[in-house]
Amino acid sequence: MLVYYLRSMARIKIEKNTSRKEVIVSKAASLFREKGFKAASMRDLAEAVGVEAASLYNHIKSKTELLHELCFGVANRFMHHMDQVEAKKTNSIDKVEELVRFHINEMINHYEEVYVSDREWKHLSDPYLSNFQNQRRMYRKRFAAIIETGIRNKEIKAIDAPTAVLIILHAIGGIESWHRSTKKIDADALTSNMITILVGGLKND
Amino acid sequence: MLVYYLRSMARIKIEKNTSRKEVIVSKAASLFREKGFKAASMRDLAEAVGVEAASLYNHIKSKTELLHELCFGVANRFMHHMDQVEAKKTNSIDKVEELVRFHINEMINHYEEVYVSDREWKHLSDPYLSNFQNQRRMYRKRFAAIIETGIRNKEIKAIDAPTAVLIILHAIGGIESWHRSTKKIDADALTSNMITILVGGLKND
């Protein structure tokens, strides 16, 4: 059967040095953040990319793969940064401050991915799910260990280190709200406010 | 057509002074927290309640109604408590501490509902959605106003009050992790740790 097309086919627009898959993953991040992984459909994603749903599968394996890419992309960046911080020869408070700064930066510069990785990892399927949870647990353990060292050195108040880690991580995750807000506080002011409250609350003075 | 049933019909078990609808709403809270609102199906819920999916509709209007009940139930409790705190004649730090204590208590005693209200309100539909968002905004404004009063009185460090509110609220939201953890820290210790870090970080000393 012969079919005549009057308008030309759509095409995923790419910039220099970015694959079409990267474009899809990036749009998926926005969409998953906005509606949640389950509520965001492949047809929604296709529309955002400017193409039909089926066409996406020339570039990706499945919807879940998109979530993998996002979650592990973020997790790997955090793990790599933790390696660097641990290797440094500074005191514990400075290490904590550097971790906090990195988190805030990631939240500001890679907002959508970080947010999705934080909130939607539940929907990973099982070889990946356990893997992700392990990485998460490890990261928190290492973070807590730094705080515990600080407590032994009397740099930091004698609080429960794992509790402190959770407080810090979740507090930073709350930056979401500014991205929706119109009167955005500038990044530097935001960072220094958070450092004051979070690190200030730990310090033994 | 005549049908003979060999086993008796299931029935939603209720305790004294609880309607069957309340049982459903409560099970829905667990389920929505565990899988997310979109991923949790009415058939899942039916199974958790011990009944067929269609039977649920003798007690509830729709799946979304369940989310309404949960979200506004929680929101109303917080609003009511805010009324009480504002009416008190204590200083700002004490008011903040009381708000924090209430949040922690709610998180511990009504964990599932609070969690769902916090994470799944996005899936409300529009007359309710705007309403909920407004309530949320109002609550945060009133919280921030208390902190600002404290700053003017030199009780509290000169930080950005809305930032402080977000940090506090999200930090408390992070208690989730303990409910999954086996070695649960006891509630009092948890609370005092959080007060130390959060309120301690605000205090001007």
Place this chain on the structure above:
DNA sequence: AATCATTGCTAACACATGTTAGTATATTAT
């Protein structure tokens, strides 16, 4: 110009979803 890989399209599938209709069974009130 011919060939081949890439990328898009339409159509369709199998399945899960929320919900309703109609009916049977339990419980409560008369």
Place this chain on the structure above:
DNA sequence: ATAATATACTAACATGTGTTAGCAATGATT
């Protein structure tokens, strides 16, 4: 006991879902 109400069941519906098959257009390579 009878009637009335509350609650459950089976069956089915319409719709939305992720995904695949098969083919058409485009771009790159020879």
